Structures are given as structure tokens and as C-alpha cells.
Amino acid sequence: MPASDILNPTAGWDATLGDSMNPSYGFTRKRPTTKLNKKPIGGVPWTRETQNTGHTFNFSWLGRTWACVQRLKRYYEQYEDGFFTIVDWDGGGRHYVGRFTTEIVPTITANNKWDVQNVTFEEIPQQTMVSYPSDWLNDAIAFFITNDFSDQKLATSSATNAWSQTARVSVAGAQGTEHVSLATVGTAYLTMDNPGTAGDWAQYEYRGYGFRLYLLKGPAFGQCNLYLDGVLIETVDCYNATDIGPQIVYANAAIPLDFHRVKVICDATKNSSSTATNVSWYALEVMR
Amino acid sequence: MISYPPSLKATGGAHTGLPPANLLEVLDVNGNLYLWADREGVWPSVIMASQFGVPPTVPLPVASSSGQLVLFSAPTTAVAILGLHPGQSPSDASASPTLSGGSVFYRHGGLGLGGAQINWGGFHMPKLPPGAVIDAMISVCSAVLSGNAYWSIYDTLPLGSSPVIYGPVDNGGPIGSSFSGQIVGHLPSGADIEDMTITGEISSSNGTDQGEAFFSGVGVLIYFHIDAFDLSQTSNASDGYSLLPGDWKPWLLSVPQLIFHRSLQTDVGSFVIQNLSGDSLSRDTEKLLRASAFEGAEFVYRCWQADAEAAWIEVHGTLKVADVGVDTLTLTGKQTIDPAQEDTPLEIYCETCQLQWGGPRCGAAGSTECNYNYQTCQQPNRIMIVSNNYEKNYGENEAVVAQNQMIRRRVI
Secondary structure (H helix, E strand, O other): OHHHOEOOOOOOOEOOOOEOOOOOEOOOOEOOOOEEEEOOOEOOOEEEEOOOOOOEEEEEEEEEOHHHHHHHHHHHHHOOOOOEEEEEOOOOOEEEEEEEOOOOOEEEEEOOEEEEEEEEEEEOOOOOOOOOOOOHHHHEEEEEOEOOOOOEOOEEEOOOOOOEEEEEEOOOOOOOOOOOOOOOOOOEEEEEEEOOOOOOEEEEEEEEOOEEEEEEEEOOEOEEEEEEOOEEEEEEEOEOOOOOEEEEEEEEOOOOOEEEEEEEEEEEEOOOOOOOOEEEEEEEEEEO | OOOOOHHHHHHOOOOOOOOOEEEEEEEOOOOOEEEEEOEOOOOOOHHHHHHHOOOOOOOOOOOOOOOEEEEEEOOOEEEEEEEOOOOOOHHHEEEEEOOOOEEEEEEOOOOOOEEEEEEEEOOOOOOOOOOEEEEEEEEEEEEEEEEOOEEEEEEEEEEOOEEEEEEEEEEEEEOOOOEEEEEEEEOOOOOOHHHOEEEEEEEEOOOOOEEEEEEEEEEEEEEEEEOOOOOOOOOOHHHOOOOOOOOOEOOEEEOOOOOOOOOOOOOOEEEEEEOOOEOOOOEHHHHHHHHOOOOOOEEEEEEEEOOOOEEEEEEEEEEEEEEEOOOEEEEEEEOOOOHHHOOOOOOOOOOOOOOOOOOOOOOOOOOOOOOOOOOOOOOOOOOOOOOOOOEOOOOHHHOOEOOOOOOOOOOO
16 A cells, blocks of 8 residues: 555664665645635735645755665655655654655765755645644644635525524633634634524535534534535534534544535434524634 | 816826726626626715616605615506495496506495595515615605595505504595695505505595596605615525625726727727635636626726716626636626627528518418418518519510519528
8 A cells, every 4th residue: 555655654763774764854844825816906815725736845865875765766666656655753743645756866975875855745635644634733724604804615505595694702611723712701703504404504615634623512403414525424413401612523634635525414303402403613624 | 078077187187196996887687786896895886876776757755865766666456446335336436547547536326425446556666776775665646636525545554454554645535626736655664565555535425525536656665775885785696686795896807998989989808807706615706607697798897086986987888708717707898789699580681581471470361371482472561582573585675574483592
């Protein structure tokens, strides 16, 4: 399995190579922009995600053994039409799957000392990984129902126009995204609400890896079906004996890089203890 | 030469002071109105004013204030009731209802209370533009009355089980002397005029009474203003308008350079709209293109000097969709009347008649189909051919026009 072929499986010294496979430099963690951008003279910029491009790195290995260079050459040849895993040990051990897109050009600098510079590694989307990124605090971003310019980004569908935006104030116990805390009473937030009409849906398309979905939970909230890319994941029960505001109702980091659609479909069902079938969407937190 | 308004002169040239805003209004062929600008702001609308600001033909009992528009709702039903009470002979009364008024006549027949009336109903709330806020609704009816019977003109709105009379519009009691004027009733805010009835009536129980009334200008006046700052109105899909709120969208990326010609030559140019906004699944313009027909849509473009509140140039025309790109929507603006856009019957000028035999345009009522030529035509006054005669080499003195049938399809 290509993903399990790891160029640098250990953080430290590899005794079999007599060297370390970790690059000297290059984990710039750069990702080319995938957004189109248009701005009228006197308006705000409009943007749209258009590609599922991943990260790109430009590595350098300096003063390495010939065994290290051989391994680099083999990985370049082997995965010219494939992908392998490289680990950013200095950056918290995050894995990336992809391949070298430029040749390995070794330069001898001393006795059994080789430099390999300017090797481009491009991440490949849609591939399984040995370890998916899961640093929600540093790598995840949050998508709310509108962007900061009040343009609604959450797609909704209802035959009866039942979806509506509601401005709310946080309650104690509310769970915000990693960067927007709602635990403090008084923090305002916006939700997209539905009375639970069967068949009504809300859907968000994002580019990234795994996600965490935040829905409101309380005594008047019902159940809904959660779909990822058109496949039913599970039925979510939003009932809670007390009103605790937004909560993570589903979290899954083990999703490859790609465009993904997270969809909540109301089905007018509820927990037997619940008083209503309401469904309210707060946010989607996405690993990038 | 069209002179600029003084306010524009006061602001100086277009390249000084505030930069002019580019404003594009589009009224598509489905009636959706879109307002696009190159910046944030709320601007006056040309199409909205021309489409919704036409004052009604009836006199306004209350003058509209600045910025206020008035629409008129006329009845769609008019029903006459003669007699009014059991035992009353209808022959004592007559009525001629029309959808704008009518007349009633009544002469007491000595059988107690009687009369005649016209009930106008079927009022429909006119389609109001996005952001419209109704200020007042007033029912009106102009009347010319004569005679000495009783008369009343009133409107009724069913509330609950029994009708509630708002007004009465007026109740003059015995006519006594002739009356001519407009009767006015102020409707409560939020009244549903769909169920409203306006009644004009003459009645009497006195054996010597009689009266006659002529009604005109029956309807409801809706006074409203457009609250362009009402951003809460984010969807007007249900009333047939666009999905956009009533404010201007800062979507306009570029406008063409327009040249005014001294001849009848018109200019063509492209308006570029951003095609990125919308939810994460679909673009706003995709929704617009699904809901709209921009081919042939009317547009008004203005180079608007905000501080002068006037336009440097204003261009009216029609649009066609030039390109739906990944990040922009390009609409080509052309002249208002474009013959190339017109659908005309596919007919050619030739010696074969282009009309369908027996059809409405032909008019032939016979039982035998013609041969679509002049010789067999049954309605020569309507034939649609280019008639042609051919001389067959006879001598000049014996010229004979051929009388044989000619079945040819030669395009002239």
C-alpha cells in the first residue's frame, strides 16, 4: 500500500541508512491558493474554492550519505506514477501523501557527503493515509453558515422555505470551534434553523480532510441524518435535557484531502424525551 | 442637446470629486428585477420608478409625499343587486355595472324598503417591488348623484363571521340635491383587499322617492415607499421577483465604454458580473440563470454621480448572455429594438401562397383546398404571393397573358 511506504518513518537516526531521511529544510507547509477572487471597485472581494490542490514543499537534504540519496532516487522513480508518505516530524508528526515532481539531482560535496536540493513534493488528493491530520487547534478552520461578509455559504433546501437564520447568544456549556469559544455567556453566534420538516436539508461543501460538525442540542431538538458525499454516516440525536447550545455531534479526522459535502437531512423524528424535532446548524470545522 | 442638471455642474467633471458609480439595472423577460453596482450603496432605481411609479388615473384623495409611490387596484367583478329586500320588485330598479363604475336607478314602488346596488369585488394586491412598505390603503369611488332617495357608498371587509364596514365610505342620507365627488374610505393597515367589497347603493322606503347614481373610478389606492435599507427582506421568490434583496448588489466588475453617435448607429458593449458569490455548493449567478431569461432582458446603465444625485450618462437597451465563465458572467448590451431578436413567421416571397388554406389568415370557407397559387385562390384579396405574369413570345399586337396554373417556388 503506497501510503504505508514512508520515506522517513522515524524522527531520528536510521541505523540502516547511517543517516536520517528527514530533510534539512523544506517543510514550509505552503499550500497554493485554490480560490478565485473578484472584487468590484467599491465592493468586497468575492471568492470561491475551485480546486482540491494540497500542500507543496521544496525540500533540501544536505550532507547526506549515498544510502540516503539512493532512497530518495528510488522513491522518485517508484512513485512517479503514484504516491508515498512523508512525515513532518518537526511539525508535530503530520503525514502527507504525495510524490516528488522534480528530479533528484545529487551533488557530492565531500567524501560520501551528498547534497540534494530543490526537490518539489506535491501532495496528492483523494488518497488514504496511514495517519490523517488531527491537530484541530492549529490546522483546522471553521466554516459558519455565512462568511464574514454575510454571504450565506451553507446551502439549504426546503419545499416550504423552512430554513431561517437566527442570531443567538451563547449559553453555558456551549461548545465553540477551536478558535471561537462559545463557553462564555454573551458570545453571539448565528445558526440555520429548521423545524425538522422531513426532507429539508442543509449542506456544506468544503476542501480539506476530516471535519467536526456542530449542531445545537437541547430539549426541543430532534434527530437528523448525516451524510458525507452522499453516503449516510449516522443518525444524529440533538436531544439534551438542558439547552447546551452548539455541540460537536460528529467528528471524523480520517477523511482524505478532497472536496467533501457534509449534508444534514431532517426526517421529523426525535428522541422520545424531546419536545420537538428542530434541527439547527452552527458550524463545520474542517482540517486543512 | 441634452443639458446636464445643475447638480452635476456643481460637482465638476466626472473625474473630480467622488468617483461616479456604475449602476446596472436588469429587468429580465420573466419580470425579475436585478440591481447591480460596482460598490456598496443604495441608489435610486430607474426601472423601479418607471414600472411601479405610474400614478393611477383616478384622482388621489391624499397627495403622495416625497418618495412615495401609488398603485391602483381595480375590481375584477361587478355584480348588480336589484330589489335589495324580499318582495321588492326588481322592475322598480335598474343597474348597469362595469368594472370601473356603472350606474343604478331606483324608483320606489310602494312595497316598503327597496333599492338597487352594485358590488365591486375581486380586488388583487398589485405586485409590489422588493423592499416596498405600504403606508396606506384607500378605497375610492367617484359618484354623481341626483334625486331624493337615500344613497350610501361603503366598503366591507369580512372579519370573522360578520362583515365589518370600514367607513362607511360615506352615507349621505337623502340625496336631496345632486352630488358629485369622490368618496374615500381609509382601510386599516394590513387589510386584505382580496376579500373586500365596495358597494354603491340607492334605497328608499318612501313612495315618492327616486334616485340615480353614476359611479366611476372604483378601486383601491395603495400608497407605499421602497425602504431600500430593509435588508431583512432577503428573499422575494414567492412574489415572482428575484431572489435578491431590494438593495443593490456590488457585483458589477466592469462596464463597456459607450460612445454616443450622431447617427442611428448604436453601441454594443459587455457588462461583466462576478460569478463567485453564493453558497458553497452553487453560485448566485447559476440561480439567476435558472430563474431568469437574460436573452432580451431590458437594462438601464447609469454612470451615477452620487454627490450630485444625477447620472452623467444613462443607457437603455437589451441584454444577451455572452459568456458564463468560471468567475464572471458577461452580458452584452445592445440596442432596445433588435430585429434579429424578433420571432417572425418563416415566410418567403414567392409565387406560392404562404398562407394555410382555410386558416384564419386565409379566410377561405370552401370545401376544396386550393393549389396555393393565384389561379385557384378563393380569397384573392388575402393571397400572399408575389404575382407575376409571363409573356409567351406572342407578337406585340397579340400579347396574351398566360392563364395556366403556375406551381413554382421561386424566391424573388
